[in-house]
Amino acid sequence: MTPIHSASHGARSSCSQCSLHELCLPVGLDEASMRTLEDVVSTRRKVHRGASLFHSGDVFSSLYAVRYGFFKSFITTRDGRDQVTGFYMAGEIVGMDGIGGERHTCTLMALEDSEVCVMPFSRIEDLSREIEPLQRHFHKVMSREIVRDQGVMLLLGSMRAEERLAAFLLNLSQRFLRRGFSASEFVLRMTREEIGSYLGMKLETVSRLFSRFHEEQLIEVRQKHVRIRDVEGLRALIAPPRAA
Amino acid sequence: MTPIHSASHGARSSCSQCSLHELCLPVGLDEASMRTLEDVVSTRRKVHRGASLFHSGDVFSSLYAVRYGFFKSFITTRDGRDQVTGFYMAGEIVGMDGIGGERHTCTLMALEDSEVCVMPFSRIEDLSREIEPLQRHFHKVMSREIVRDQGVMLLLGSMRAEERLAAFLLNLSQRFLRRGFSASEFVLRMTREEIGSYLGMKLETVSRLFSRFHEEQLIEVRQKHVRIRDVEGLRALIAPPRAA
DNA sequence: CGTAATTTTGACTCCGCTCAATTGGCGTGG
DNA sequence: CCACGCCAATTGAGCGGAGTCAAAATTACG
Numbered sequence A, B: 001m002t003p004i005h006s007a008s009h010g011a012r013s014s015c016s017q018c019s020l021h022e023l024c025l026p027v028g029l030d031e032a033s034m035r036t037l038e039d040v041v042s043t044r045r046k047v048h049r050g051a052s053l054f055h056s057g058d059v060f061s062s063l064y065a066v067r068y069g070f071f072k073s074f075i076t077t078r079d080g081r082d083q084v085t086g087f088y089m090a091g092e093i094v095g096m097d098g099i100g101g102e103r104h105t106c107t108l109m110a111l112e113d114s115e116v117c118v119m120p121f122s123r124i125e126d127l128s129r130e131i132e133p134l135q136r137h138f139h140k141v142m143s144r145e146i147v148r149d150q151g152v153m154l155l156l157g158s159m160r161a162e163e164r165l166a167a168f169l170l171n172l173s174q175r176f177l178r179r180g181f182s183a184s185e186f187v188l189r190m191t192r193e194e195i196g197s198y199l200g201m202k203l204e205t206v207s208r209l210f211s212r213f214h215e216e217q218l219i220e221v222r223q224k225h226v227r228i229r230d231v232e233g234l235r236a237l238i239a240p241p242r243a244a
Numbered sequence C: 001c002g003t004a005a006t007t008t009t010g011a012c013t014c015c016g017c018t019c020a021a022t023t024g025g026c027g028t029g030g
Numbered sequence D: 001c002c003a004c005g006c007c008a009a010t011t012g013a014g015c016g017g018a019g020t021c022a023a024a025a026t027t028a029c030g
Helices: A031-040 A121-130 A132-158 A161-178 A192-199 A203-215 A231-238 B031-040 B121-130 B132-158 B161-178 B192-199 B203-215 B231-238
Strands: A043-047 A052-054 A062-076 A082-089 A107-120 A185-187 A219-222 A225-228 B043-047 B052-054 B062-076 B082-089 B107-120 B185-187 B219-222 B225-228
Touching: A031 A121, A031 A132, A043 A052, A043 A062, A062 A121, A062 A192, A062 B132, A082 A132, A082 A161, A082 A192, A082 B132, A107 A121, A121 A132, A121 B121, A121 B132, A132 A161, A132 A192, A132 B062, A132 B082, A132 B121, A132 B132, A132 B192, A161 A185, A161 A192, A161 A203, A161 A225, A161 A231, A192 A203, A192 B132, A203 A219, B031 B121, B031 B132, B043 B052, B043 B062, B062 B121, B062 B192, B082 B132, B082 B161, B082 B192, B107 B121, B121 B132, B132 B161, B132 B192, B161 B185, B161 B192, B161 B203, B161 B225, B161 B231, B192 B203, B203 B219
Parallel strands: none
Antiparallel strands: A043 A107, A052 A107, A062 A082, A062 A107, A185 A225, A219 A225, B043 B107, B052 B107, B062 B082, B062 B107, B185 B225, B219 B225
């Protein structure tokens, strides 16, 4: 239990002073609860670009809150194919796939130098029994992950490639906005191949669509740099006018 | 809160005697806990074929354990398309999509006359704070839903139509087996269109693949009746021999 | 600063979709 | 009981969106 990772840092957390607390913590915790909570979120851990926070098959022990940086999660099949199942940025919680079994079912890899808060799961469960708002919050976080996944199913199951990519860009845009970054201009941390894996298409298709969106003045792309020029245009792509 | 459904039945539950308790309850509950639990699972509700347990947009109040019958869950987009996100049978828990917000994000429709145990969520949270095994179990159930969804993403994102259908059949087969039914012979409760929606393909494609699997002696299909003749053959379809 | 990785773009192919007609089941009412 | 009508399922023909293969351009990184 609670293995000591070589990359762990003893840095004491102070959730109350963390700029992300409104993203990953419940609102309206009293001071006492907050202090107890800071005892759970005891350590931080840096993960270098290309390194993994945990691998599929690793023994599950903790959830993690992303402090800064960017991660992808993916699962690998017997025959070597892998599927990107999500991208995670500051304030988001990862590792919940491991709760159901003994082990993690996906791998979490940093796409840039990142840092997470380590939250030993047994501590979370202990505290959840004592602090009702925390319990409620934790349940909501898990539920939202389920809802998010269902949204991805909708994407993969019933949208065409251009709709998926448009939805993906708008989703990223919204998430950057919530974190205080520009909603219209950002740098993609993932490759075309990773986007393609997430969206169920080939990297060439992603590239071609980027180029087409560029031609159509919807966005500007130069490599990893993206600027959204026509939000409404992108939205219109997702809900295509149909003979109704 | 806890609205009185017209279809509710006052029937007192007895989880300890329910044949499904090993599917939806934690193992190793002491008798006292079991009795407290039976107080949570206080009512049952019948849902007729074609009727919905809840609709997308309904206020969330409870989770439900399927007692018997068969459900599909689906989400609907602005423009009227909908995406089947799952099929649920006896012993499985539904409604967790609603925890994150005030309202349900998907609709749960019965594909045959069904019955569920109603579990008011506030009661679940209360009890989870008192009975540790219950808390743990509930967390596992939620996590497994997340893992299941990631499996569907893998299906939709990186498999070809025939692989998806093979995986779908094998998954159904396993679930029937666990419930004491035949793993090799069963009746599909859903239409080709619903299968297609779930697997991200058109109903015609589903039908054609069924016919092809039949020709290739992998299965026998006649309408909704399916018999699996070559499990290994189906498995082989999923992990196709690649130049590795 | 050179080598590898990523991205772009083109040409061609094919899987799964669309459109359409037919068949088969099943419930309802004459 | 059978006929009708409705819905689900099957099957065919043709098309198109996204995949595959390949090469060139650009960038990132040790």
